Structure formats: structure tokens, C-alpha cells
Amino acid sequence: MVAKKTRKIWVPKTEDEKLTVQRQLDRLLLDDGFAKSERCGDFLRFIVQRTLADEADSLKERVLGIEVFGRNPSYDTINDPIVRVTASKIRKRISKYYEDPQHQDELRVSCPAGSYVPVFELLEDETPEPSNSDSISEHTNRASVKASAPAAELPEVDTAPDPLSLSKSGLESSVIPHQASSVDDRRGRLRWVILGSLLGTIVAGFLAGLAWYRSSRATTSAARIPPWSALFNSSHPTHLITSDYALVVLRGISGNSVPLADYANRKYIAEPNKLTPEELRYFDTVFSKGSSTSDVDAPIIARISALAQENHRVIDARASRHITISDLRTDDNFIFVGSPSSNPWSSLFSNELDFQFVIDKDSQQEIVRNVRPSPHELPVYVPTALGGATGESYAIIALVPNLDQNGQVLLVGGANGEGTDAAGRLITDPTRLSTALSSCGIGPGSALRYFELLLRLSTLAGSPTHLDVAACHLLPGTPPR
Numbered sequence: 001m002v003a004k005k006t007r008k009i010w011v012p013k014t015e016d017e018k019l020t021v022q023r024q025l026d027r028l029l030l031d032d033g034f035a036k037s038e039r040c041g042d043f044l045r046f047i048v049q050r051t052l053a054d055e056a057d058s059l060k061e062r063v064l065g066i067e068v069f070g071r072n073p074s075y076d077t078i079n080d081p082i083v084r085v086t087a088s089k090i091r092k093r094i095s096k097y098y099e100d101p102q103h104q105d106e107l108r109v110s111c112p113a114g115s116y117v118p119v120f121e122l123l124e125d126e127t128p129e130p131s132n133s134d135s136i137s138e139h140t141n142r143a144s145v146k147a148s149a150p151a152a153e154l155p156e157v158d159t160a161p162d163p164l165s166l167s168k169s170g171l172e173s174s175v176i177p178h179q180a181s182s183v184d185d186r187r188g189r190l191r192w193v194i195l196g197s198l199l200g201t202i203v204a205g206f207l208a209g210l211a212w213y214r215s216s217r218a219t220t221s222a223a224r225i226p227p228w229s230a231l232f233n234s235s236h237p238t239h240l241i242t243s244d245y246a247l248v249v250l251r252g253i254s255g256n257s258v259p260l261a262d263y264a265n266r267k268y269i270a271e272p273n274k275l276t277p278e279e280l281r282y283f284d285t286v287f288s289k290g291s292s293t294s295d296v297d298a299p300i301i302a303r304i305s306a307l308a309q310e311n312h313r314v315i316d317a318r319a320s321r322h323i324t325i326s327d328l329r330t331d332d333n334f335i336f337v338g339s340p341s342s343n344p345w346s347s348l349f350s351n352e353l354d355f356q357f358v359i360d361k362d363s364q365q366e367i368v369r370n371v372r373p374s375p376h377e378l379p380v381y382v383p384t385a386l387g388g389a390t391g392e393s394y395a396i397i398a399l400v401p402n403l404d405q406n407g408q409v410l411l412v413g414g415a416n417g418e419g420t421d422a423a424g425r426l427i428t429d430p431t432r433l434s435t436a437l438s439s440c441g442i443g444p445g446s447a448l449r450y451f452e453l454l455l456r457l458s459t460l461a462g463s464p465t466h467l468d469v470a471a472c473h474l475l476p477g478t479p480p481r
Helices: 015-030 038-052 061-067 082-099 132-148 168-174 177-223 245-254 260-264 277-288 297-310 344-352 417-427 430-440
Strands: 004-009 108-110 119-126 238-242 315-319 333-337 355-359 366-370 391-401 408-414 451-460 463-474
Touching: 015 038, 015 108, 038 061, 038 082, 061 082, 082 108, 238 297, 245 277, 260 344, 297 315, 297 333, 297 417, 333 344, 344 391, 344 408, 355 391, 391 417, 408 417, 408 451, 417 430, 417 451, 417 463, 430 451, 430 463
Parallel strands: 238 315, 238 333, 333 408
Antiparallel strands: 004 119, 108 119, 355 366, 391 408, 391 451, 451 463
């Protein structure tokens, strides 16, 4: 029988195998289809080399837009489809390349629709299936061998009857009276043991069912309400990123916030000449000690972790100073605690929001800007209660897509610590949260939507005394279920 050839998916593992893929990539890039399009060539080279470097998980639309086409990290992937369009062009060019007979036996590099991870296929000889006659002959031979095999010798066993299996008449005829009475006693005790065991099983089943019912009710009450319906029902893990209290102290003394670009590069003091030598020594000490999570974050972490445990999930808490931008380029979900001045990573998603924390140039105070005010809404919300004071402040709760558009991001932050604390209490109270979201038209059974809540709180000597929803906006897009 002539062996047929078939293509099989191949995963290069050794350096020599990866070199084989690289050589095939070079052949593709020299073809007119890619040589005349620098953009397509750069795209294909990027996704193949990332895959060979075991970094295929990072090949998401937003990451490709940023790293291949130089887009801003917060660019709108819906209105800017450059990645999807280029991927479509690449697929057509690859298909045309392999249609040429002289390339049909080569290692095939492709980019399947719906993914940006390349697939490699080798042309191999297909193993011929055995003919029917061969199968019948082999089966017959096995049967004849089995039939001619000597029977195994069975060990001798004691065939004495089990007293519990004998009938009552048999017992009366084969044992003396006091032995029969003893057997009857054992039978009676056995009946009670069986009844007691059965009753125990019923009680245990009832208690287990009651526990399941209670836990299922607790799970349903939270898991049906955004943002937890997006996080707890996700197949991806959730990471909670705490704020950095050292930044709050730094801003209180210097009056300046640390932008994300500086924070990511561990450059915490932009203008050291504006600080006294004592202040510089103080901040050198503070930042050299590593992360410094705010006291406000600790109870929020505890409440979110408890809520997650009730819903059979685990939340991984990490300090903002210990993550990098590459940590965010995954399908995972994230919870960012704190405003951009205390957790600069949350500023990555500011452009997705209608309500944005900004620093007022005149007062150097953190305020909330409303970039798309609805009727009866203010364009700017200015807190009157600074940290530890009496007055009015604001907080934001928002659910937005993460950088790769697959995972979800929950933002929980206030203009001061009291605001963050109040927002943290609200999101971990399913009943109050459901009531707050109803102002957006989001109910427990409604379709999952991205949203943001602007919260107004009154404080008395640094303690929140009243909280209400100042505004609620629905955001573009729909989270995947």
C-alpha cells in the first residue's frame, strides 16, 4: 500500500527545531506577498518570534497594537481595527504562498482565524491502516492461542457455610439451642446497627444539603451581581493590586504625584531639588523598605477575599510596586485599589472612563472630571473634605476590560482614604451594590455591562457618615460571559 502524506501540527521545542521555523519564516518574508508589505512582514515576524520564545500567551489584540503598530496603551480597539485587518491580510498572503506547488511540501506557518498565535504544520507520511484480512487473521490467531492455553488451577477454598446466611430451620437442626439464641441476639443487634447507620446517613445527608443550600444562596447572591458576575464566573484568576501609601505621603509633602511612567521605572521623586535634605533621606528610607500598603486597603482585601471564598474563588493580592506592565498583558482579571495618585497602574484605564481622577493645577488637589456629563450632572466634582477632615468627598467604582480585552478590571478608588474605604465597603455588600447599580438599569438578572459609579460621601472627622450614588454611566462594550 502506498503511504499517504498528511499535515500534522508540530510544536518546535529544541533550538534546532526553532531554527527550522525561523528559516521557513525567512522564506515567507522574502516572498513578494510580504516583501511588498512591511507592516504584514513585521506582524508575522513578531507573532512567530514571540511563539518561539514561549510567549504566545501575550499575543492579544491590544498588545499587538501597542508593540507592533505603536498604538497608545489605552487605544480603542473597536474603532481602530488595525490588528484584525493586518491579520486578515497575512492569512491571505500565507494561503497564496502555499498554493504554489513548489512550496506545498515545506513547513507550513499559519495564523488561524480567531487567534493571533501561529501554528506550525509538518508534512508526514500517514501510517497505513491494516487490511480487513490482516485484522481477521490477527484476531483468529489471538483466539486460537487463548483457546489452547491451559486452564488456571483454582486454589482450594473453605466451603463451610456462613452462619448469617443460613435459614432459621437450618440453624435449628444444626446447632444446639443456646447457640441459636446467641445468633438471634446478634441478628437483633445487627438490625439496630443497620437502622442507626441508615438514620445517621439520612441526618448527614440533610445537614449536607442544608449547607449546600446556604452556600449556593450566598454564591448566587454575589455571583449574579456585577462586577462579581464577571470575576467569579471567569475561568481566569483574579489579582488584587493594592495602593502604595508611600506615594500618598510623598504627595502630601511635595505636592506632586508620581506618573505611571516614572513609577514603573522606579523613579519616585521627579524633582529632588525641591525637597529638603531631611525629606530626601526620609523618602529614601520609605521607598527602600519595599511596598507600603495603606491601612485602608487591608480591610478591603479581607472582605473581598471572604466574598471570593464564599463563591469558591481565590483572590491573589499583590503590592503595586511589585508588578510590571507585562504582568497586566494576560487574560487574567484585576482589581486595582486606590486612585491614580496612590496606585498609578489604575491610570492605564482612565481613558476608558467618563469619571476621571485628575490633579487640579491651581489647588494641586485630586478632583473628579466628568468628560461626558449627562443632564443634571456636573462637569467637575471637587471634594471639600481633605484627608481626616469633615466635608464631602468622592469615589469611583468601575468595571472595564483589561489591556487585552479578554479579562476584566475592577477599579475601586477614592479622592482620599475615606472614599476608597467607602467604595470598598459598597462592592462587598451585594445588597447595597445591587441597589446602587439599579440607577444604571443593571439588575441581578440583566445582561452584563461595563459601568462606572460615582459615589458621593460625607465625612465627619475622617469617618464616612453617608454614601450615595452621584451618577452611574454605562460604558461601551460587553464583557464576555
